[in-house]
Amino acid sequence: MEQTFGERVRFIRRRRGMTQTDLARALGCTVQTVVRYEGLRLEEVKPAKVKEIAAALKVDESELTGARPDEGEEQINILTRGLRRMSPEQRESVVKLVMAFMDNQQLLPEEDDGEDEDE
Numbered sequence: 001m002e003q004t005f006g007e008r009v010r011f012i013r014r015r016r017g018m019t020q021t022d023l024a025r026a027l028g029c030t031v032q033t034v035v036r037y038e039g040l041r042l043e044e045v046k047p048a049k050v051k052e053i054a055a056a057l058k059v060d061e062s063e064l065t066g067a068r069p070d071e072g073e074e075q076i077n078i079l080t081r082g083l084r085r086m087s088p089e090q091r092e093s094v095v096k097l098v099m100a101f102m103d104n105q106q107l108l109p110e111e112d113d114g115e116d117e118d119e
Contacts, residue, residue, distance in 0.1 A: 002066060010038045
């Protein structure tokens with residue numbers, strides 16, 4: 001059975017180690033309001049509120065709405081969120097690793113040396 005919006009909010013909040021009080025503080029609302037959100041269906045929530053709750057939980061809105069972005073998009077979103085949490089040194093290491101992989105797989109665009117091949 002498909003989870004409701006409220007069930008997703010509760011699940012993600014718990015997964016992130018947040019209490020209802022923590023989420024209420026992040027949203028600037030009362031605990032009672034968070035309790036109410038955790039009992040709602042998606043059609044009962046305004047899009048702006050979905051966006052606000054997703055930001056407070058630090059997740060993509062699709063995780064709250066149950067929308068299924070294409071697999072590639074979701075993987076990019078996961079990587080992007082992970083990169084944002086890394087130190088600059090960690091990000092640099094990941095970029096080097098990905099660039100080496102892409103080079104090995106011949107996925108990098110050809111470098112333009114500025115000269116025409118016809119000359």
